[in-house]
Amino acid sequence: QVQLVQSGAEVKKPGASMKVSCKASGYIFTSYYVHWVRQAPGQGLEWMGIINPSAGNTNYPQKFQGRVSMTRDTSTSTVYMELSSLRSEDTAVYYCARDLEGYGVYFDYWGQGTLVTVSS
Amino acid sequence: QSVLTQPPSAAGTPGQRVTISCSGSSSNIGVNYVYWYQQLPGTAPKLLIYRNNQRPSGVPDRFSGSKSGTSASLAISGLRSEDEADYYCAAWDDSLRGLVVFGGGTKLTVL
Numbered sequence: 688q689v690q691l692v693q694s695g696a697e698v699k700k701p702g703a704s705m706k707v708s709c710k711a712s713g714y715i716f717t718s719y720y721v722h723w724v725r726q727a728p729g730q731g732l733e734w735m736g737i738i739n740p741s742a743g744n745t746n747y748p749q750k751f752q753g754r755v756s757m758t759r760d761t762s763t764s765t766v767y768m769e770l771s772s773l774r775s776e777d778t779a780v781y782y783c784a785r786d787l788e789g790y791g792v793y794f795d796y797w798g799q800g801t802l803v804t805v806s807s
Numbered sequence: 808q809s810v811l812t813q814p815p816s817a818a819g820t821p822g823q824r825v826t827i828s829c830s831g832s833s834s835n836i837g838v839n840y841v842y843w844y845q846q847l848p849g850t851a852p853k854l855l856i857y858r859n860n861q862r863p864s865g866v867p868d869r870f871s872g873s874k875s876g877t878s879a880s881l882a883i884s885g886l887r888s889e890d891e892a893d894y895y896c897a898a899w900d901d902s903l904r905g906l907v908v909f910g911g912g913t914k915l916t917v918l
Contacts, residue, residue: 722907724852731809732844732852732895734907748906782851792842792897792907795863797851 689713691721691783693798699805704771707801709783716764717741720786722794723757723768725779733779737786738766773805810835811896811910818916824884827913829896831877835908839899841879843872846893846912855894856881883915891917 694708709721723735736747738757745757751770759766766783781801784794812830819825829841841859844852854863856872859879871882883890896910 731912732846732897732909734909737907746904746906749903784851788857790899790905791840792899793854793857794842794844794852795854797853800851 689785689796691785691796691798693781693783693801696802697804699773699803701774701805701807703773703805704769705773705777705803706767706769707781707783707803709766709768709798711740711764711766711785714785717761720789721757721759721766722784722786724782724784724794726782726800727776727779730779735768735770735781737790740764740766773803775805777803778805779803809911810900810908811898813894813896813910813913815911816914816916818918819883819886820918821886821888823886824882825886825915826883827881827894827896827915829879829881829910831879831898831908833877834902835877835898835900836874836879837877838901841872841874842897843870843881844895844897846895848892852895886917888917891915 690712692710717740722737725733738745740759756769783798785796787793787795843856845855846852859874860872869885873880894913900908
């Protein structure tokens, strides 16, 4: 069965970097794009970007350009999302999601979420 | 401030029909498909509607979606207590290099 399993919760200090992993199983890893979406406490969903696990190309919204980096390791079927220069507003649950349509919004499977807390 | 606009809350009694609106623009809903997600407390969102009005297998036909121009709606008929959740609309936006945009979410309360 398809599964996306994310790394565990983290606590970071302002100015530090975070790196969350998302390990895929149950399907051909390189066949489906993966998105990252975050949700601050009590807030809505915010899109952080997309990665093509096959070619490794990415697309990030302007808000995160220069601060976010998405990579993948095809040998372990894992995608990574790194966010730098963390501030308190980056405290959120971070989700990875598989996109069944390619460059769409058909997120059929999600990771369990990773809570990242940014606090001094 | 979200690119797609949803009412912050909606409510209904069991058995009722409720609708949730989602307003966008010519660069997102006007030219791309709309998707709807349901999020129960403490869980990841779940896809309810894709490509404006299609239901993934396993989603009850009580849930339906529609789109007209730059707006979309999610309708839930035969409301049940387990439908109490947050609902989000989403679409691809063709501005700049393209990006996914979400609505701010609607908290549905079953009275």
